[in-house]
Amino acid sequence: QVQLVESGGGLVQAGGSLRLSCAASGRTFKIYPMGWFRQAPGKEREYVAAINWSGGITTYADSVKGRFTISRDNAKNTAYLQMNSLKPEDTAVYYCAAKDSGSSVYIQKPQYDYWGQGTQVTVSS
Numbered sequence: 001q002v003q004l005v006e007s008g009g010g011l012v013q014a015g016g017s018l019r020l021s022c023a024a025s026g027r028t029f030k031i032y033p034m035g036w037f038r039q040a041p042g043k044e045r046e047y048v049a050a051i052n053w054s055g056g057i058t059t060y061a062d063s064v065k066g067r068f069t070i071s072r073d074n075a076k077n078t079a080y081l082q083m084n085s086l087k088p089e090d091t092a093v094y095y096c097a098a099k100d101s102g103s104s105v106y107i108q109k110p111q112y113d114y115w116g117q118g119t120q121v122t123v124s125s
Helices: none
Strands: 001-008 012-013 018-027 034-039 048-050 059-062 068-073 080-083 092-098 119-124
Touching: 001 092, 018 034, 018 092, 018 119, 034 068, 034 080, 048 068, 048 080, 059 068, 080 092
Parallel strands: 012 119
Antiparallel strands: 001 018, 018 080, 034 048, 034 092, 048 059, 068 080, 092 119
């Protein structure tokens, strides 16, 4: 089993920045692609960003492109989501996810095998 723990969420004013972290433990040698998703109240969980096993390939939802950056440090078994120029509509619970195998990036929820518990991000106007 793999455990994922997110941290770094909080309350920030519009235009501000936050950096989320996702620390993996357990059978970490099996973790390959990772992703970030978010869920706002009353809405479906949606894809935000994804990264392949090496960090060499990244992809982003159009709504965050140019503002968010996904990265990973495999030596630390940790993935990150740097969020800049935050907007009130970015308010949501943010989840990281990991997939057991694969060489690409993945943007669909069912493609992921493990999920964290989520961290709240609130952006005030």
